[in-house]
Amino acid sequence: MALLGVVVRRRYFSPISDIPGPFWASFSLLWQLHKIFTKHTERDTINAHKKWGKFVRISHNEVSISDPDAVREVLQSQMDKADWYKIFSLPDSRYVNTMSETDHKEMVRRTRNVAVGYSLSNILKGEPHIDGCISLFREQLTRLAKLAPAGGIHLDKWVNYLAFDIVGESTFSKSFGFLDSGCDIGNSISNQFKLRLYIAIIGHYNYMHDYLLANPLIAYFNLQPSMHIFDTCLAAVETRSKNTEARNDMIEQWQAQRRAHPDRMAENEVLAAAVANMGAGADTVSSVLQALFYHLLRDQESLKLLREEIDNANLSDIPSYAEVRELPILAACLKEAFRIHTPVGFGIPRVSNGATVCGRYFPPGVILSVSPWVIHRQESIFGPDPESYNARRWLATGKEDEARTAAMERLLIPFGSGYGTCPGKNLAHIEMLKTVSLVVRDFTWKQIREGEDWEFETYFTSVPHDWPVILERRVRT
Template sequence: MTISMQDLVLNWSVSHLVACVAGVIVIRVLFRKYATAIRDVPGPFWASFSSLWRVYRTCKGHIENDILDLHRRHEGFFVRIADNEVSVSHPDAVKQLLHTNLEKGTFYSIFSLPDYRYVNQMSELDPTRHIHKKRSLAAGFSITNIAKAEPYIDNVLSLLRTRFDELCKSGAPVEFQNWFSYYAFDVLGEVTFSKSFGFVESGSDIRNAIANTGALVYYIALMGNYIWFHNLTLGNPLFSWLGLQPNSHIFDTCLIAVDDRKNNPKVRHDMMQRWLDTRAAYPNRLSERDVFAAAVANIGAGAETVSTAAQTVLYNLLRNPHLLKRARQEIDEAQSRGELSSLIQYNEASQLPFLQACLKEAYRTHPGVAYNLPRISPKGGITIAGRYFPAGVILSVNPWVIHRNAEIFGADAETYNPDRWLREDTKTMDAYLIHWGAGYNSCPGRNLAQFELLKVLATVLRDYEVELLESHKDWEYKTRFLAVPYGWPCRIRRRQTKTA
């Protein structure tokens, strides 16, 4: 058998091409790993030259614990988690990175929904533009504006109580991860569009919105590492027009709500109307696209974070009967004094200090956002805990890591302990509680979240006995960008309490 000269040339060309490609990859790996000012920062091997470690650990489902373990293993404040990103655990990072007007990492661009044209507060990287948007949208998120919508939030809460009463009679298992999400979605509909989406009424995941949100946050956690590819594909306006993204359900939900309000004579001065009023008065401040982007972001981000916080409070109280007893006693005593209405009002729930402490401890122990919050080192660089980082290095803070710092939160920082928030002075702890972010990028919907959470938690604890059906099992959660729990079915029954 003979081999022709043509075959030899072809084989040599293929081998040469493979060798060249391999050589380029090796050079690029070595350049990323060593030709950088952060080459001495410890971390996983794969993270020293790519985002592959972060993608892999995201797929595994508990990257928040992985990063916490890295900081503990290396016994330092700095861990390299990507070729140009360092996770910082020193407390000073909260002030120096999050409370300073630094540009955000490109990861945040993934939150432009439904495509890169719709830049909202979350996805805006430039701090100056972000602050301008925040000021223009602030009226809709104010606690004063939210309080005006309380009667309509009460309608959702009343219907939720009716559904729970039905479940009491049927004895069917209650999946609180679903019901708290239904409640949060419908409250967002009332406050944003003057119309509930109907989740609580139907008792179901309408148009698979919640299931699709789970797919969306998974996509966000992965493709946030590859914004260039996202913008060419699912973040491209063409794909938006075709309705092919996993976030299309949010876009469509908002479109339907916006169309409905045009024919709704009962439209109130809701969030959307306040934003439209601002746009009419100051057209240079807000574009029509800005208003729509704010509405989409509000719906997309507001439900599952509320569900996570509500679940965390109730689950931990059920796991700690002595805490549950104290929370109930506080509520029952307020009820006996005539301080609680049949539908508990926000100002009433705000007078329950132990319940508020339980909620703050939920924010601390299980923050909804479990991903690192990246900022870019500014021109001239930045020094944190004695370590200098030149301009352009991405420095990030993980809420789970900061919230477990024993020097800040006490030796029992791993434990759910609401009493830590009932001390005389909690200012230091408050300063490091970053569950809603911090600085200019703090969550704009935090007032609404606190409002609806206190109301629903006080109602459930006052009106229902809740029992874990599988007390031998822990709940589950997978950290994508959010860490939404699931898998802790309960049975409920009505408590014999007098309501006003």
């Protein structure tokens, strides 16, 4: 009876009762949970907006908004983050990081503490070490290409190794050794995928997190599913205090910040920030790189333009960031990959503080979410055929196109927007521009199952399934 009461109250007497949406969402989280299990939150949210319009009630207390103005009015506002983020306190609940902090003021404070580590100039100091990872990546791919394995080369695997090793090098001057060993040490990467499912679901029931994965006993008994990643991270932070020759990596910058302002930054914030990088900075990069390689096979015209641009640029053996940062076709190809395959597949959620958004008032406590996938599929902003990869949409040069391109740039939000914008944006751009230009210049690739569409799953990040390729070292004519 009590349950029925809750259902009726939520469905008919909530301040968002009049907002249309799926039946199950009108009184529960069931629609959202179901979409997690069908692994395509992003597509279902797009379809829900096509059916019900700009406001869709996706749970008893959450409204997804497709109006582009919501980027400014929700994401760029001072609304707190929804409780769902608390799940990112890993390895356990003592390690609150910028991702799991929900109070926007506290988050801004934490972000300021760590911002120096992510600055472009700081990351570029570690460029030779990023180059070391990219060089090893090429070496391994070249070796495999010569062996020509019958099952093809599993680019998804190698791109993941690369992204993890770079994030380790940049954060604490130590790669995880994935590229070197050529294997997923301790199944850490594949376990991370399971961790995603856990996060997507338990994020909605945060009180359980403290008893499950965030229970310190789990870490104590070494039961974390991605222990190699956490262990490497913990060891790197712990040995740092004894290492007098540490590079100027992110940890070094954060420790310096702590030394200068011990009152502003607690010791565990350093480890928490390093762990956040592991969770947020590898599969995201890998997902977009894979999307780019996959879609370029389907947009041969863009691939041809890109190859010409790269061949004519006379890049160094491992292209430097300075050489590739302003190549217009490369930039267009990457933006289009970000647009068509944004790693974050969920709506970015904020808690209304009693705000009018896109012409409607939402009382305090209602969760408002903005899905990058939904925004990126808007024909009125991104032009015709938004479902297709077409890098040339970013290259139009006419007078009228200028305003349209500016609007596209403003609404391309793979890194989020406002105070929650991804701090790893610079590192992501650097490693991706360098890797893509190197792969396009030095290799050709085609899918083993040519023409077959790939599959990917989205719990909260959108991860492509295995899609083996035939890779060949390219001989430039």
